[in-house]
Amino acid sequence: MIDIPSFMLALGVGNIAFAVLMAGYTHGGPPNPGLRLWMWARFGIGVCQLLGWSRPYLGIPALNSIEGAGWVLAVSLEVAAYCMFFGFERWRRVLVPISALALGVVFAAASAGAPVSSVSMLVASIVALFAAAMAWILLRPRSHRVSLLQRIIGANDGLFAVMVALWAASGVSSVPMGQGAAQEGVFMAGYLLMIVNGFGFLLLCKQKDDLEMTRLATTDSLTGLPNRHAFLERADLARQAALRMQQPLALVMIDIDHFKQINDRFGHATGDEALAEFARTARGVLRAHELLGRLGGEEFAAILPGTELIGARQAAERLRLAVRGATVITSGTSYTMTVSIGVVVLHPGEALGAALARADHALYVAKNGGRDRVETGMPQPQPQRYALA
CATH class of the missing domain: 3.30.70.270 (Reverse transcriptase/Diguanylate cyclase domain)
Known part of the structure; x- marks a missing residue:
């Protein structure tokens, strides 16, 4: 059995550490809005995981809704980072209303006095949908230039989406098998997500920068032809x-x-x-x-x-x-x-x-x-x- 509180603490500290690392990487360099959004998304996810770890010790009811809203905002920022990185032009028209609706549903459920477990399962369902969206962005079938790195990150996002969805389903199921096992699966997938996506998005940005440097070195800037x-x-x-x-x-x-x-x-x-x-x-x-x-x-x-x-x-x-x-x-x-x-x-x-x-x-x-x-x-x-x- 996994020690869930300790695992959650480790994930929270790890994600915040990744965010700090990204802040150091981007400091003084050319502006990269996608990487900056991703940095804040990792920071937000780390804070939410620390809130989840501290909630049983603090006993503050409001932390439940704050944590849920934080998860929605953080995964929304991560989806936005991928949209910006891959050049989606109209992502705000879709993502902003969906995120606002998800936030409204979470706050409404918490304000109506829904049990903590029910709010957690609701947030898990929303997170699963956003993770599935990230997997689709990386692995979208109409893209003819999906790199191996994209496939690895996208598969990891897809795995995380499936595990979170199974955990959410186990919370509303009458079958006693396995909410604990599903929760352990979520945390294991979350650990992979932190490592693979943490380094993966940075490598994607580096690949893009390297390609741009190669293009600048081999292309005549005035005509766009090879130099x-x-x-x-x-x-x-x-x-x-x-x-x-x-x-x-x-x-x-x-x-x-x-x-x-x-x-x-x-x-x-x-x-x-x-x-x-x-x-x-x-x-x-x-x-x-x-x-x-x-x-x-x-x-x-x-x-x-x-x-x-x-x-x-x-x-x-x-x-x-x-x-x-x-x-x-x-x-x-x-x-x-x-x-x-x-x-x-x-x-x-x-x-x-x-x-x-x-x-x-x-x-x-x-x-x-x-x-x-x-x-x-x-x-x-x-x-x-x-x-x-």
Whole structure:
């Protein structure tokens, strides 16, 4: 048999300790509303568990309703933290009325003089519903990106919801089997909840922060395209894949014509808008599996897997015409961009740097030939072979 009062005391102290740990983790860092709400939820749950432990010793009747209301508020905050973390937009419209209704029911039952056991079972039912909601948020079937960590936390929430619901049902059942066993199950599930969810939510936040840092390190902030380092890294992976599968791979170099004149005539803000407009236009022309990146300034590049030279040139022409049809809006006037494009197809075993040099030379020819045009790069020079006399 579990010593329930001691277990409740340990859970209360543990949850408050987690809340203090989270306060130290978030102090001085970037604002994280979801983690802050979760911290207060853990603190509230810990306080409620300490109230439950102290209630038999203090003998204050009002503690029953205060503890029940505290549980409703705490689990509501925890649900809100998950909603904020996963980007639910309308969660307040649903959660706030439900939480207010649950609080009203708990206070009404306590004010009507309901027995402590009945109020406890009512609160347990509400907590089970909220825990089930958290499990659904983490494991929702329509989500295609449920990580293993989410599954572990969600399964733990689901287990806790089931155990609390069984405890609530045992309180109103006439079968004498087992309210004590159900209560022990709840406290064991609560212990797992404290450990798994305590570290789990923190790890979820860290994963999200790490992904954001990776995105910032590999993405051009102005256009949203891969930056030079990320593009070259992915382009080389595409080159290796094309070599393994013996498929063609085209490389396209693109330069916005007279970009300096755009900045000088309309200002750098218009120049930035021109870059962003080009990126939007190019993404609309290229296929989903084709990679576009910004190499720097007004220079861009694209990798077209499975594309021969004729198809790559046709794609480049479509891109050129689409850019001509796009309009950059300035203050009072509009500006039409043009681009010069160089196209090559990588030879088997050719290094990415060599292909980039050939594409860049084709781009140079396009710009010298009048701009607003597509040029094809020269074939890779083959080593000379000398016959023996």
